[in-house]
Amino acid sequence: MAVLPKHKAQLNAARKMATSHAExxxxxxxxxxxxxxxxxxxARAAFEKAGFPxxxxxxxxxxxxxxxxxxxxxxxxxxxxxxxVIGEAKLVRDAVTLVFINGQLSYDLxxxxxxxxxxxxxxxxxxxxxxxxxxxxxxxGKTTDGLAAANTAFxxxxxxxxxxxxxxxxxxxxxxxxxxxxxxxxxxxxFITVGKGxxxxxxxxxxxxxxEAYWHNSVTYIDVAQxxxxxxxxxxxxxxxAFHTAEVxxxxxxxxxxxxxxxxxGSKIARTMFETNVAGHNxxxxxxxxxxxxxxxxxxxxxxxxHGVEHTNANQIxxxxxxxxxxxxxxxxxxxxxxxxxxxxxxxxxxxxxxxxAKADSKPELEIYADDVKCSHGATTGKLDETALFYxxxxxxxxxxxxxxxTEGFIDDLLNxxxxxxxxxxxxxxxxxxxGRSMSTSMKG
Amino acid sequence: MTELLNIENLxxxxxxxxxxxxxxxxxNAGEVHAIMGPNGSGKSTLASVxxxxxxxxxxxxxxxxxxxxxxxxxxEERAQKGIFLGFQYPVEIPGVNSMYFLRTxxxxxxxxxxxxxxxGIDFMDFIQDKLELLDMNTEFLKRPVNVGFSGGEKxxxxxxxxxxxxxxxxxxxxxxxxxxxxxxxxxxxGVNAMRGEGKAIVLITHYQRLLDYIEPDFVHVLKDGQIxxxxxxxxxxxxxKEGYSGLTNETTAA
Ligand SMILES: Nc1ncnc2c1ncn2[C@@H]1O[C@H](COP(=O)(O)OP(=O)(O)OP(=O)(O)O)[C@@H](O)[C@H]1O
Ligand SMILES: [Mg+2]
Numbered sequence: 001m002a003v004l005p006k007h008k009a010q011l012n013a014a015r016k017m018a019t020s021h022a023e024x025x026x027x028x029x030x031x032x033x034x035x036x037x038x039x040x041x042x043a044r045a046a047f048e049k050a051g052f053p054x055x056x057x058x059x060x061x062x063x064x065x066x067x068x069x070x071x072x073x074x075x076x077x078x079x080x081x082x083x084x085v086i087g088e089a090k091l092v093r094d095a096v097t098l099v100f101i102n103g104q105l106s107y108d109l110x111x112x113x114x115x116x117x118x119x120x121x122x123x124x125x126x127x128x129x130x131x132x133x134x135x136x137x138x139x140x141g142k143t144t145d146g147l148a149a150a151n152t153a154f155x156x157x158x159x160x161x162x163x164x165x166x167x168x169x170x171x172x173x174x175x176x177x178x179x180x181x182x183x184x185x186x187x188x189x190x191f192i193t194v195g196k197g198x199x200x201x202x203x204x205x206x207x208x209x210x211x212e213a214y215w216h217n218s219v220t221y222i223d224v225a226q227x228x229x230x231x232x233x234x235x236x237x238x239x240x241x242a243f244h245t246a247e248v249x250x251x252x253x254x255x256x257x258x259x260x261x262x263x264x265x266g267s268k269i270a271r272t273m274f275e276t277n278v279a280g281h282n283x284x285x286x287x288x289x290x291x292x293x294x295x296x297x298x299x300x301x302x303x304x305x306x307h308g309v310e311h312t313n314a315n316q317i318x319x320x321x322x323x324x325x326x327x328x329x330x331x332x333x334x335x336x337x338x339x340x341x342x343x344x345x346x347x348x349x350x351x352x353x354x355x356x357x358a359k360a361d362s363k364p365e366l367e368i369y370a371d372d373v374k375c376s377h378g379a380t381t382g383k384l385d386e387t388a389l390f391y392x393x394x395x396x397x398x399x400x401x402x403x404x405x406x407t408e409g410f411i412d413d414l415l416n417x418x419x420x421x422x423x424x425x426x427x428x429x430x431x432x433x434x435x436g437r438s439m440s441t442s443m444k445g
Numbered sequence: 446m447t448e449l450l451n452i453e454n455l456x457x458x459x460x461x462x463x464x465x466x467x468x469x470x471x472x473n474a475g476e477v478h479a480i481m482g483p484n485g486s487g488k489s490t491l492a493s494v495x496x497x498x499x500x501x502x503x504x505x506x507x508x509x510x511x512x513x514x515x516x517x518x519x520x521e522e523r524a525q526k527g528i529f530l531g532f533q534y535p536v537e538i539p540g541v542n543s544m545y546f547l548r549t550x551x552x553x554x555x556x557x558x559x560x561x562x563x564x565g566i567d568f569m570d571f572i573q574d575k576l577e578l579l580d581m582n583t584e585f586l587k588r589p590v591n592v593g594f595s596g597g598e599k600x601x602x603x604x605x606x607x608x609x610x611x612x613x614x615x616x617x618x619x620x621x622x623x624x625x626x627x628x629x630x631x632x633x634x635g636v637n638a639m640r641g642e643g644k645a646i647v648l649i650t651h652y653q654r655l656l657d658y659i660e661p662d663f664v665h666v667l668k669d670g671q672i673x674x675x676x677x678x679x680x681x682x683x684x685x686k687e688g689y690s691g692l693t694n695e696t697t698a699a
Contacts, residue, residue, distance in 0.1 A: 408540070
């Protein structure tokens, strides 16, 4: 691709912003337990070279990170949060829970006594010895991606979770990441391993007690070994001025299944990238989720799924609801290599626009080199059905409630993909509250 | 007799096309009226205009319901005031559970009338005998609104909603169309159950056989946007035999 002068200017600006971001965080020191592993200086140089991603980069065509890049962030500080706030944020009430405040584990707020046998979990800063060789390689590895480089260069902490072989874990595990605002840049790195034949329900919740700007930048590596199964649910309900960028890299071995779910409600700009390598026969990668995008918000859900061997499956369904002045993006790609015959992969993105000024972009893609596969993709974008709206109103239901009911109906059945009924209820309530809020404002407006 | 509804010289258009062309009709409390007429004559349009469906322009005339100008109100307000429209084509609403829908509707109306809202358990008690009356079971209510319902089930569902919401004025737009005799009897049972003092029913139908089960006080012929003839129930039998083609506008001449 020829670099146009306009692009060059953008890239230079993005680099400059990376440099000033790095300068503001110059007093950064890596967590003690990771200092010998983290290539802090190299990563910082890589970040400044790459800069913040710009729309020149195809993956960022629809998502402009300039508001993030222009913010002057600080290093994370200690924060105080009450147990009640955690209770509000949680998806699964009776899960084993680790609570991170501003990127640091709070033992007081965490609940680990019911941690089942066969599961080990610890903050990354104290768990270097738990990492496998390939995980260490990922930690030390070079990257040319600006956000990943920043993540390494200014790593706050993260967690390491391992499920041993042959463990059917019935107690769900939940991580709560809470920020108290104050322009902090919080960088999280996580390594998850589900052993051979093991199962786990894991959820992550991102919340805030503040309406100030801050940045949660997370990179997660997941390995699901042969015949293992992982449900991984992410609820992003950050403060309205927050930035949230997340990459989830998953590798699936033979017969492994992955069920990823993402709920995007909060943040000013949030992007979640699921990068999945379906590396073993009969492995299946299932992704689902929704976003509720209101005024001044931008939600981007991206997926890249690589099928490298015969007989693998993938399924994706994302439903996005956009209210007045919001913008949602879905970008998904199935990349099927020549040897990946009999890949069975379906992708669907459905968008619902609640107002004329609401915007949804959708880019589902197939890149297929094998000739005997069953792959499909589809995208629809529409408004609420006027006749359905009238049907509800004709029964005495006011317009904003009717709109909320139809919108809820649009996403609600997605929640059936969640294995945990508490999580389903919590998300259902969150959807309900969001609709209540956004319908009453859209009716006034 | 208390007058419930008074439509005078109503003209309505949709997308620049005039459909109701000076329609007048009076309905008193306690009465059952049947409206018959050829396809495309404006029967559903009349029902939609009365129920407050958006998209119609009223260019002339008035509609008075219990002493108020009905046309002033939003669709939901009209429902709350006691108007019920049984849809000719009930709408399928994927993702919205029938029970939740009906309870929300009932509670919206109760709230508007200053009555206590019903919780899930009270609602089940409340709806039980209405389900029985219509030979329906609770499984119905667990499904999304009208999704995958057969034609007859949809009409029964409309009737159930009517029984639950207990309107003052029910406008039933071809609730009998496409029903077999059993279903027709069941639906008629529902309609007759809500018949009563202070209430009125307007049945839009193509078939005289409905009127064997629900006996009307008046039968009207709607043609080309006007009521051109009114009579008692014998008119329906005549119409079914002779058709509408011989009829000309008698009311405007009068
Ligand atoms: N949205 C619309 N745009 C244009 N024309 C319309 C619209 N809705 C209705 N019409 C027309 O208005 C006329 C009356 O329609 P309406 O549905 O009221 O008839 P009807 O008497 O109920 O007929 P049927 O017996 O077939 O149900 C028809 O010619 C129809 O095509
Ligand atoms: Mg009709």
